[in-house]
Amino acid sequence: MIVRGISDPKATGQTTKAKRLSWMTHKTSLILLGATAGAAMILFTLQPHMIFVAASANAAMEDTYRQLKLFGDVFERVRSDYVDRPDDSKLIESAINGMLTGLDPHSIYMDPKSFRDMEAEDGGEFGGLGMEVTMEDGVIKVVTPIDETPAAKAGILANDLIVRVDDERVQGNTLNQSVEKMRGSANTQVKLTIMRKGHDKPIEVLLTPEVIRVRSVRAKVDGGDVGYIRMTQFTEQTTEELKKAVADITTRISKDKLKGYVLDLRNNPGGLLDQAISVSSAFIQRGEIVSTRGRNPDETQSFTAKGGDLTKGKPLIVLINGGSASASEIVAGALQDQKRATILGTRSFGKGSVQTIIPLGSDNGALQLTTARYYTPSGRSIQAKGIVPDIEVLQNLPDDIKADTSTEGEASLRGHLKGDAGKEQAGSQSYIPPDEKNDKALTMAEELLRGTQVNSAFPPSVKDLSSPN
Secondary structure, three states: OEEEOOOOOOOOOHHHHHHHHHHHHHHHHHHHHHOOHHHHHHHHHHHHHHHHHHHHHHHHHHHHHHHHHHHHHHHHHHHHHOOOOOOHHHHHHHHHHHHHHOOOOOOEEEOHHHHHHHHHHHOOEEEEOOEEEEEEOOEEEEEEEOOOOHHHHOOOOOOOEEEEEOOEEOOOOOHHHHHHHHHOOOOOOEEEEEEOOOOOOOEEEEEOOEEEEOOOEEEEEEOOOEEEEEEOOEOOOHHHHHHHHHHHHHHHOOOOOOOEEEEEOOOOOOEEHHHHHHHHHOOOOOOEEEEEEEOOHHHOEEEEOOOOOOOOOOOEEEEEOOOOOOHHHHHHHHHHHOOOOEEEEOOOOOOOEEEEEEEOOOOOOEEEEEEEEEEOOOOOOOOOOOOOOOEEOOOOOOOOOOOOOEEOOHHHOOOOOOOOOOOOOOOEEOOOOOOHHHOHHHHHHHHHHHOOOOEOOEOOOOOOOOOOO
């Protein structure tokens, strides 16, 4: 999930803190000089603690300076003594990437081109193969292919490990470098070498990169009485596309015949936070949607529903699976906690963190930095756990798929932010049958809406949000 934000890289807060510290030290000395005997005695008892705190802060700062000096020494030694003269800018970029990689899997540095590409993706149009990927153990891991893209059409699956691009090993490259190679250029093919669980030999796939215009919302009428809405990503257009989809469905089905809606968020890797909030708000009359909590208490934010329910209170079932991540989990969590929808499928990916995009000035790219965790209305953190569906439905795997197509989830990513102790869970099925007749989750959702099947979780019963399910 990406949160748009503009931050001055110089405004780190260090200067402000230094000014406050010096002001407080100066003020304390003035108070001591002008105090009465009684006040002086009280201040004297506090002074040793103040000296200890100041000494600890100074020691920490000195250690930081020592580490920075070490970095400078190594940098200069590499520049002067490495066998081939290195590119200084590449050295710095590699150092930045190494620092961020050590934080968590989602904090990255984007060079200027990668930053522009990211902005294009948020707008719903980008060039490439069409899949959400991450780096794991030095290779590229597919989180999920995006509907109607070269990756999806070629049969690439969640959990596939891309070990070579055009016969060049991925190991040793950064995530951005590998993604850039996979983007290729117009009218050229890219060869991917894939390792897949359950297959002894590598799989080679030829794909042609395309300019991909993501249609984030697709809608149709099923059986003349159910509105089906498929959401593939959360781009800048998602909410507007959702409004058009609902309007189209209501013009095609009369109010008395419309049984309800299915919102399909399966294998939706997420996107923009503001779109997750506005999509949730499109189904909820009032109440909290999500809250975010950063490092400092004053950074806590709460977002509530605005504008009313587009569906006029019609029954709603949300489909999720192991490939539903980030923004799609915010929507599912909000609709579940507010008892607006029944969640059906398999446990979601478990990405409960927020990343802020921080531009670094002209031609310097941007920083994507994890700045907060998010919580559902009942106060749940789903980090490294995911949204647990109200009704679990597992798909039947076809014979030609040897491996269990489960996404390992956030908890399996090296260096992930820790979730609640003892509650982390990894691995959930993410397979969706290409033929809707074989889609058990969709079939059950529509049968529940029509009343031909009954389950105690549908419709959801309203209860106190302070008791999360």
